Amino acid sequence: MVSERVGQYIAKKGVSYYAFENSIGASRGSISKAVKEGKSIGSQVLENILAVYTDLNPTWLMTGVGEIFTENIxxxxxxxxxxxxxxxxxxxxxxxxxxxxxxxxxxxxxxxxxxxxxxxxxxxxxxxxxxxxxxxxxxxxxxxxxxxxxxxxxxxxxxxxxxxxxxxxxxxxxxxxxxxxxxxxxxxxxxxxxxxxxxxxxxxxxxxxxxxxxxxxxxxxxxxxxxxxxx
The missing domain is CATH 2.10.109.10 (Umud Fragment, subunit A)
Known part of the structure; x- marks a missing residue:
């Protein structure tokens, strides 16, 4: 599920849900709730995530296939x-x-x-x-x-x-x-x-x-x- 993979990415980045939500302009608690309850995340929010976090592999995010990061610098x-x-x-x-x-x-x-x-x-x-x-x-x-x-x-x-x-x-x-x-x-x-x-x-x-x-x-x-x- 996409929300589960978003949670995995946040954990890998080591950032708080509050900082992550704030960085993409999402309401407080919206992402953490979606991750914890396995709920879907809207397409516009996903677009915002990919726009801000350019190291996140969109293919992995949507399908689970491939590496989590686009590059490991x-x-x-x-x-x-x-x-x-x-x-x-x-x-x-x-x-x-x-x-x-x-x-x-x-x-x-x-x-x-x-x-x-x-x-x-x-x-x-x-x-x-x-x-x-x-x-x-x-x-x-x-x-x-x-x-x-x-x-x-x-x-x-x-x-x-x-x-x-x-x-x-x-x-x-x-x-x-x-x-x-x-x-x-x-x-x-x-x-x-x-x-x-x-x-x-x-x-x-x-x-x-x-x-x-x-x-x-x-x-x-x-x-x-x-x-x-x-x-």
């Missing part, structure tokens, strides 16, 4: 996963600087004057959306989608109050009693005025409402790299 021992929006424009080739945010002392100084910061290396991956930089992930709040040591490639957000895509994954620098706390989270709307809700992929981490004014640096995560073997 691997560069040597690195596994790449891209997180695209409908408005993204792929760039054939770009040199993305990789920064050490611990050496720079956080996202805020990096984003304020990235041109003066020396990257530790550059990453070149063909046909990615535009990225401003890349950093290493620490912590397990987004496990298993991301794990400590993975690299995330990001696009800076300059207008925090007006440029958030709800349900998407962000690299965030938050003011915590005068010190910057850096994390990767989904950002959702909060029921508390003037706040956003930070949501983890790892269910052992509780959601947290944070004042927008406390967010001092923000970037949309566009792709991730996981090192599967170290030779």
């Amino acid at each position: 691997e560069i040597q021992n690195k596994k790449i996963e891209a997180f695209r929006l409908k408005t993204d424009r792929e760039i054939e080739n770009q040199q993305i600087p990789l920064y050490d945010i611990e050496a720079i002392a956080g996202l805020v100084p990096l984003f304020q004057d990235s041109k003066s910061q020396d990257p530790i290396d550059h990453i070149s991956i063909p046909h990615l959306p535009k990225c401003d930089g890349a950093v290493y992930v620490t912590g397990d709040s987004m496990y298993p989608l991301l794990k400590s040591g993975d690299i995330v490639l990001y696009k800076e957000i300059h207008d925090v109050a007006n440029e958030i895509f709800w349900g998407e994954m962000y690299l965030i620098g938050i003011d915590m009693s005068g010190e910057e706390y850096v994390t990767v989270k989904y950002i959702q709307k909060s029921e508390i005025s003037g706040c956003v809700r930070l949501v983890s992929q790892n269910k052992h981490h509780q959601d947290k409402d944070v004042e927008i004014s406390k967010i001092k640096a923000l970037a949309l995560v566009k792709a991730s790299i996981r090192i599967n073997s170290m030779n």
Whole structure:
């Protein structure tokens, strides 16, 4: 059944049903309910899914024949996963600087004057959306989608109050009693005025409402790299 295969794809991607539904413009709970109850998914919704998730094999989705992904992007021992929006424009080739945010002392100084910061290396991956930089992930709040040591490639957000895509994954620098706390989270709307809700992929981490004014640096995560073997 198509809905069952949609559920398998979501599980393989490691995204939440909320983020998946939000990304394709579906109502909250509609996809999760269809998957859990084995109900059909409308043709327009399926078209939206295939338009947003271009790595999903349409033949497999409709028939179950073939591979789940249209391509398994691997560069040597690195596994790449891209997180695209409908408005993204792929760039054939770009040199993305990789920064050490611990050496720079956080996202805020990096984003304020990235041109003066020396990257530790550059990453070149063909046909990615535009990225401003890349950093290493620490912590397990987004496990298993991301794990400590993975690299995330990001696009800076300059207008925090007006440029958030709800349900998407962000690299965030938050003011915590005068010190910057850096994390990767989904950002959702909060029921508390003037706040956003930070949501983890790892269910052992509780959601947290944070004042927008406390967010001092923000970037949309566009792709991730996981090192599967170290030779």
